Amino acid sequence: MSVALRIEGLDVWFGDGRDRVDAVKEAGFEVATGESFGLVGESGSGKSTILRAITGLARDWSGLIEVEGKRIEGARRDRAFFKTVQMVFQDPYASLHPRHTVDQVLSETLSLHKLGDVDARVVRLLDDVGLGAKFRFRYPHQLSGGQRQRVAIARALAGEPDILLLDEPTSALDVSVQAEILNLLTDLRAEHGLTYLMVSHDLPVIGHMCDRLAVMKDGRIVEVMGVEALRRGEAREDYSRDLLAASVGA
Amino acid sequence: MSDMTLRQWLLTDAPSSRRHARLSSFYKGWLNLRSNTMAMVGLGILVALVLAAIFAPWLAPHDPFAQDLGNRLAPLGTPGHVLGTDSLGRDILSRLIYGSRITLYIVALVALLAPVAGLLVGTVAGYTGGIVDAVLMRITDIFLAFPRLVLALAFVAALGAGIENAVLAISLTAWPPYARIARAETLTIRSADYISAVRLQGAGPIRIITRHIWPLCISSLIVRVTLDMAGIILAAAGLGFLGLGAQPPSPEWGAMISEGRRFILDHWWVATMPGLAIFTVSLAFNLLGDGLRDVLDPKDEGK
Numbered sequence: 248m249s250v251a252l253r254i255e256g257l258d259v260w261f262g263d264g265r266d267r268v269d270a271v272k273e274a275g276f277e278v279a280t281g282e283s284f285g286l287v288g289e290s291g292s293g294k295s296t297i298l299r300a301i302t303g304l305a306r307d308w309s310g311l312i313e314v315e316g317k318r319i320e321g322a323r324r325d326r327a328f329f330k331t332v333q334m335v336f337q338d339p340y341a342s343l344h345p346r347h348t349v350d351q352v353l354s355e356t357l358s359l360h361k362l363g364d365v366d367a368r369v370v371r372l373l374d375d376v377g378l379g380a381k382f383r384f385r386y387p388h389q390l391s392g393g394q395r396q397r398v399a400i401a402r403a404l405a406g407e408p409d410i411l412l413l414d415e416p417t418s419a420l421d422v423s424v425q426a427e428i429l430n431l432l433t434d435l436r437a438e439h440g441l442t443y444l445m446v447s448h449d450l451p452v453i454g455h456m457c458d459r460l461a462v463m464k465d466g467r468i469v470e471v472m473g474v475e476a477l478r479r480g481e482a483r484e485d486y487s488r489d490l491l492a493a494s495v496g497a
Numbered sequence: 498m499s500d501m502t503l504r505q506w507l508l509t510d511a512p513s514s515r516r517h518a519r520l521s522s523f524y525k526g527w528l529n530l531r532s533n534t535m536a537m538v539g540l541g542i543l544v545a546l547v548l549a550a551i552f553a554p555w556l557a558p559h560d561p562f563a564q565d566l567g568n569r570l571a572p573l574g575t576p577g578h579v580l581g582t583d584s585l586g587r588d589i590l591s592r593l594i595y596g597s598r599i600t601l602y603i604v605a606l607v608a609l610l611a612p613v614a615g616l617l618v619g620t621v622a623g624y625t626g627g628i629v630d631a632v633l634m635r636i637t638d639i640f641l642a643f644p645r646l647v648l649a650l651a652f653v654a655a656l657g658a659g660i661e662n663a664v665l666a667i668s669l670t671a672w673p674p675y676a677r678i679a680r681a682e683t684l685t686i687r688s689a690d691y692i693s694a695v696r697l698q699g700a701g702p703i704r705i706i707t708r709h710i711w712p713l714c715i716s717s718l719i720v721r722v723t724l725d726m727a728g729i730i731l732a733a734a735g736l737g738f739l740g741l742g743a744q745p746p747s748p749e750w751g752a753m754i755s756e757g758r759r760f761i762l763d764h765w766w767v768a769t770m771p772g773l774a775i776f777t778v779s780l781a782f783n784l785l786g787d788g789l790r791d792v793l794d795p796k797d798e799g800k
Contacts, residue, residue: 304693329699342690346712348518355708359698384512386522399694406698 250316251410251442252278252301257310259293259300270296272466273310280315280409283436283443285453285474287490288463294446295337296466298412301444302334315409330360333403334412338419339395343387349373349398350383353405360406372401375438377431393424397431404435411436413445417452429456450494454478462487529792536788542781550597557591561748570764581766584756589770592748596771599749600778603664603733604726610668612718615675620706620714622676623683634680637673645670646735653741660749663742667732671725675718682714716793723786727779734775750775 259271271293278284286294299305301312306322313319314331336342343352353369362368370380376397387395396416403411416432417425429452436443447453453460454477461471462484470484482488508525512518530536549556558577565586573581580589622633640648649666656662686692687710695709734751736742738758743749745756750771757768 302697304696324699326699329697334694334697336690336694338690342694344691344695344709347709348512348515350515350518355695355700356698359695359700381511384514384518385510386518389510402694402698 249280250277251280251282251314252284252444253311253313254297254301255311257297257300257308257312259296259305259308261305261307270305270466271300271308274463274466274468275310276461276468276471278410278442278444280442281440282459283445283457285457285460286444286446286463287448287450287453287460289448289490292463293466294448294463295414298334298414298444298446301412302332329408330406331408332410332412333406333408334414335396335399335403335416337415339392339399340387340419342399343395345387348384348386349378349390352398352402356402356405362406368405372405375404375435376401391424392420393427396420396424396428400428400431400435404439407439408441410442410444413443415447415449416445418447418449425452432456450477450491462490526792530788533788533791535784536791539781539784539786539788542777543785546597546778546781547601549594550601553594553598557588557594559588559591561587561592561595562746563587570760570767572764573766580770581764583753583767584760587746589753589767592753593750593771593774596748596750596753596774599660599743599747600730600733603660603667604729606661606664607668607671607729607733608722608726610664611671612675612722614668615672615677616679616711616714616718618672619676619679619681620683620710623680624687624702624706624710630680633676637676640670641673641677643670646732649732649736650739650741653736658741658744660743660747663733663736666736667729670732671729674725675721678717678721679714682717683710686710686713720786720790720793723782723789726782726786730775730779730782 254277255275257271257274258269260267260269262268274293274297276284286297288294296305300308301314301319303322303324311318314328319328347355350369353372354365357365357368369383373379373382378394378397378401382390382394382398387398390398400416413432417428420428432443433456435441443456445453445456454474457474459471459473460477462469462482464486470482470487472482472487476482477491480488480491482491506517507521509517509521512521530540558579565582567586568575568578568582569584569586571578571582571586573579575581578588578590580593583589583592618633618637622630648670649663652666652669653662656665692705692709695705700709733742734749734754737749737751738755740752740755743752745752753771754768754775757764757771761768
């Protein structure tokens with residue numbers, strides 16, 4: 248099986264000198280093509296930072312990041328990268344431009360990816376994420392949180408990427424909407440053959456969505472395990488067991 | 498289409514085209530503004546000013562430059578001269594009406610120059626950061642440190658008196674606050690998720706600044722410009738008063754006050770009428786600015 252995403256010895260830090268904060272330390276894992284991989288850990292454990300380092304939003308990092316066998320350097324990413332990797336942000340209330348209609352958001356994305364036939368594609372994208380054409384000319388403030396997140400997912404899918412980075416895509420939504428979005432993501436993965444790298448602090452969500460997962464604590468990856476092992480409660484490390492117990496107990 | 502359905506069409510939650518969405522959001526802003534009585538008073542005064550400027554030749558009872566030395570310094574309510582005449586016997590009302598053209602000309606030019614320059618400098622500095630930011634903002638600081646009227650005076654003295662130079666001088670001293678506002682807005686916007694998201698689609702800095710940051714800065718700038726308009730009119734009047742703006746016999750309001758100053762004790766209306774005109778227009782801009790702030794503030798959008 249080919250590897251979609253390989254990360255080895257990844258360090259990510261913010262600031263310099265005495266202000267330096269090491270957010271991620273020597274993280275490493277592989278995500279196979281078509282796989283759904285989860286990153287779990289408590290707040291501040293560095294899981295979102297890994298996604299930001301991959302996409303170049305976190306500038307200072309060292310180590311190895313390989314996307315579909317191509318090594319990535321520095322903070323600049325080329326067009327081919329954006330065509331391969333896309334990201335869905337945590338907070339749908341912050342990830343859509345308040346003055347742009349859904350149509351503007353999607354057609355700008357399509358034109359940035361140099362895709363033609365914009366009108367038909369926008370409608371199809373909205374259909375894909377279960378919104379329909381009547382939402383096309385609405386502003387974000389005319390949409391609910393779940394609808395906004397669907398637009399954000401449509402935007403991520405517009406460039407027809409292979410790999411989708413999901414940064415807690417449901418944590419800002421209420422429970423009933425969470426389930427809808429998770430099901431949508433599952434359907435889209437099956438339909439488009441996507442690879443997911445999903446960050447969450449919610450173990451049931453990871454258990455539902457992912458094949459394998461990595462547990463993070465204080466910027467380090469403590470353990471990588473299959474979701475079957477997670478379900479059977481077979482974590483090897485103490486911290487993973489604590490996390491598991493806390494989530495089952497809740 | 499009846500009136501009611503037009504209203505419904507405009508207020509719909511599900512617009513059917515790009516134009517429809519834009520009109521609908523425009524109409525909602527208008528409704529919001531209309532509910533603010535004071536802002537509507539301000540808007541009414543400004544519309545009247547624009548109309549007066551356009552139709553000056555038809556509205557003005559006399560030629561603003563026609564002198565009648567036998568009828569000089571006529572008081573208010575003189576038949577044929579409702580607002581009296583000045584020291585050369587020219588009709589003050591006609592001069593005020595023609596003067597609105599000059600006022601609007603100054604306001605429009607400054608409103609085109611200063612905020613645009615400020616927006617450009619501020620957003621580029623804010624988005625780029627680092628050394629570009631430092632250099633641009635120190636230049637802004639230098640301009641901010643100059644006393645406004647003194648810098649304008651120096652500028653006019655160097656280039657010569659006249660309306661265009663007065664406008665340039667005022668713009669030169671007016672842009673730094675806009676640059677500051679635009680930079681502050683940009684700093685809060687640039688790390689927002691929707692900017693990250695569009696960067697992840699491969700958008701370059703020029704597209705991000707012009708398409709994504711400008712629309713969010715412009716509303717606070719418009720508000721600031723309308724609030725500053727009063728100050729700009731006063732600065733232009735001040736330059737006119739000092740003899741460095743519009744030159745006689747041009748009916749610029751500040752210059753009219755300057756001329757009337759000599760008779761202010763015995764013939765108070767000669768200086769007071771243009772003063773009242775400046776006061777009214779400044780007040781109108783302030784009222785409108787306050788109302789626009791409520792409508793345009795992006796932070797209140799959608800609540």
